[in-house]
Amino acid sequence: MRVDVMKESLSKNNHIxxxxxxxxxxxxxxxxxxYAWARHWAEAGAEITVLTAEKQPFDGPVDLDLPNPSGVxxxxxxxxxxxxxxxxxxxxxxxxxxxxxxxxxxxxWGSKPFDPRSRWHSAARPTALQLAQTADIVVSTYGPSASHxxxxxxxxxxxxxxxxxxxxDLWSQSHHEGISTLARQAMRKEELASVGxxxxxxxxxxxxLRRKLVELTGKSVLCxxxxxxxxEDTIRERLIKQPESSGPPFRIVYTGTLYAGLQDxxxxxxxxxxxxxxxxxxxxxxxVDFYGSRLDPLNRLAEDPSYARFIEVKGHVTRxxxxxxxxxxxxxxxxxxxxxxxxxxxxxxxxxxxxxxRPILSIGSRPEYEIGKVLAATxxxxxxxxxxxxxxxxxxxxxxxxxxxxxxxxxxxxEIMKYSRERLAHDxxxxxxx
Numbered sequence: 001m002r003v004d005v006m007k008e009s010l011s012k013n014n015h016i017x018x019x020x021x022x023x024x025x026x027x028x029x030x031x032x033x034x035y036a037w038a039r040h041w042a043e044a045g046a047e048i049t050v051l052t053a054e055k056q057p058f059d060g061p062v063d064l065d066l067p068n069p070s071g072v073x074x075x076x077x078x079x080x081x082x083x084x085x086x087x088x089x090x091x092x093x094x095x096x097x098x099x100x101x102x103x104x105x106x107x108x109w110g111s112k113p114f115d116p117r118s119r120w121h122s123a124a125r126p127t128a129l130q131l132a133q134t135a136d137i138v139v140s141t142y143g144p145s146a147s148h149x150x151x152x153x154x155x156x157x158x159x160x161x162x163x164x165x166x167x168x169d170l171w172s173q174s175h176h177e178g179i180s181t182l183a184r185q186a187m188r189k190e191e192l193a194s195v196g197x198x199x200x201x202x203x204x205x206x207x208x209l210r211r212k213l214v215e216l217t218g219k220s221v222l223c224x225x226x227x228x229x230x231x232e233d234t235i236r237e238r239l240i241k242q243p244e245s246s247g248p249p250f251r252i253v254y255t256g257t258l259y260a261g262l263q264d265x266x267x268x269x270x271x272x273x274x275x276x277x278x279x280x281x282x283x284x285x286x287x288v289d290f291y292g293s294r295l296d297p298l299n300r301l302a303e304d305p306s307y308a309r310f311i312e313v314k315g316h317v318t319r320x321x322x323x324x325x326x327x328x329x330x331x332x333x334x335x336x337x338x339x340x341x342x343x344x345x346x347x348x349x350x351x352x353x354x355x356x357x358r359p360i361l362s363i364g365s366r367p368e369y370e371i372g373k374v375l376a377a378t379x380x381x382x383x384x385x386x387x388x389x390x391x392x393x394x395x396x397x398x399x400x401x402x403x404x405x406x407x408x409x410x411x412x413x414x415e416i417m418k419y420s421r422e423r424l425a426h427d428x429x430x431x432x433x434x
Contacts, residue, residue, distance in 0.1 A: 019140035023052040027064040040425035042071035054078040079123035121146040141166040152194035175341030208344025226348035227419035228355035238357030253329035263335035271392040326356040336365035379410040
């Protein structure tokens with residue numbers, strides 16, 4: 001029924017341009033949001049064109065092997081002239097760390113934010129303006145800011161286009177550190193001059209981010225959460241099966257990026273160290289396995305012998321290997337900031353975790369924040385903000401025995417199915433064409 005209604009709407013609005021930097025082969029969680037829209041809208045009969053950027057050495061890893069969705073035209077625009085020597089250098093961790101430090105220094109002290117991807121805006125502009133003449137709808141998704149700036153150019157070129165500006169994360173209101181006051185003011189000015197002035201509608205991933213965007217822009221904002229793009233029957237089979245520990249060792253798994261100062265595993269590691277000191281766990285009984293290519297904060301933590309006995313740095317693996325690690329974990333670790341600015345953060349990784357059918361241990365984000373609300377509503381995990389850190393030891397010890405987080409794991413299947421990317425894509429289209 002949902003697809004039939006959508007097809008009827010598509011007969012009136014059949015050419016959609018999706019402007020997104022994140023697209024395969026870029027292996028980032030944000031890639032899956034735009035990919036799901038393109039795939040499901042095309043399946044329902046829309047003419048879909050994806051305008052994206054040719055991937056650069058600093059975009060790594062770029063090994064996400066997803067097929068180009070049937071009926072979707074993808075236009076990749078080159079924008080950076082990187083020498084072969086620089087390209088080879090950026091494949092090494094030390095070179096990427098140095099480049100990241102230089103970028104951070106400029107953003108902390110400069111009057112304008114620095115992002116090498118901003119050059120994609122001017123490079124893609126001629127193609128975007130040409131596409132604008134035949135488009136009915138353009139959907140741009142942040143970040144980088146170049147996505148929204150490209151769509152703004154298209155809207156100004158053809159005012160008849162309906163422009164939907166999507167926010168996976170906030171732009172000038174981001175909770176990330178390291179941006180000078182002058183740079184943040186420049187970001188706000190650019191955001192209001194583009195999205196604030198020309199966008200017809202905004203979408204974002206959580207209610208808290210929606211409120212912030214309404215306050216900033218005064219525009220209508222729809223909440224379109226992230227989700228999972230896995231067959232619903234498969235998800236039901238996983239969720240019905242009661243999870244059990246496969247240890248020893250008892251494996252706690254984290255997949256993705258670690259941002260210094262925002263995602264801190266120390267409350268968990270401190271709890272494990274206390275348990276070890278009391279003789280409650282022994283060597284090799286519990287490991288915390290980290291999968292990802294950007295795990296710089298772990299280097300310092302792994303030098304501390306109190307933590308080193310638990311940390312296993314697995315490094316970057318393919319997406320299928322990461323999903324396999326999630327499904328075979330005893331607990332899945334989710335880390336986020338407890339700061340008020342992070343209240344509305346609702347990463348796509350949360351729903352990837354939920355779809356794995358394994359219990360989730362969220363540390364950092366407070367229970368009343370969006371992550372805690374979703375975990376409570378779906379019955380898939382427990383949330384520990386700073387006020388609850390003292391209870392982590394007890395819950396971990398009970399979980400190792402098969403209780404603790406396992407007792408709290410009671411998936412609400414129909415609530416979870418609301419986060420099917422297929423359902424979300426269909427519902428989003430019907431809402432943005434009202």
